[in-house]
Amino acid sequence: MNFILETLQVLLMSIWYNLESFVHLFVPRKRKNIEGEVxxxxGAGSGIGRLMAQEFAALNxxxxxxxxxxxxxxxTARLAKESGASRVHYYLCDCSDKNEVYRVADQVKQEVGDVSILVNNAGIVTGRSSWRLLIP
Structure with missing residues (x-):
């Protein structure tokens, strides 16, 4: 009996969420205004970080x-200013060093203020040598 009720619940929820998704195809959700947010x-020096900076800059x-x-x-700062950022601050920071991250974060808080949105794009590319550890 419990199995039948759970199956019915899953079916009804699936129908509901599919209908909701279908409606959102024609009636888009309201987007949040992030103008003026910090x-x-x-990892904003190149690649995806640079592109994200330009996209956020276009939102002022x-x-x-x-x-x-x-x-x-x-x-990246030059391109962001051209794209419409209200202000651009840049800091040299090695994100693999925890102490440096804390130091630069304190500096940002003093000079710019509280951060509203964090995009953690910095990463360490390990390359082929790590892949060889997985394959015997």
Whole structure:
């Protein structure tokens, strides 16, 4: 009996969520306005971090950029200003060093204020040598 009730519940919920998704195809959800919000993007010196900075800049946000590549960050900051960011701050930060992250975070809090949105884009690419550890 319990199995039948649970199966019926799953079927009804599936129908409901499919109907809800179908409605949202024609009636989009309301988007949040993030104009003026402080957005911190780590790994902003190139690649996806740079592209995200440009997208957030177009929404008139205050950008805080972190990277270990100073020249890349300067270029990203220039592109973000051209894209419409209200303010752009950039800091040299090695995100693999916990103490440096805390130091730079305190500096950002003092100079810019509280961060509203954090995009953790910095990462460590390990490459082929780590893959070989998995394959005997």
């Amino acid at each position: 957005v911190l993007i780590s 946000t205050v950008l805080v950029l972190w990277d270990i590549n100073q020249e890349g960050m300067k270029e």
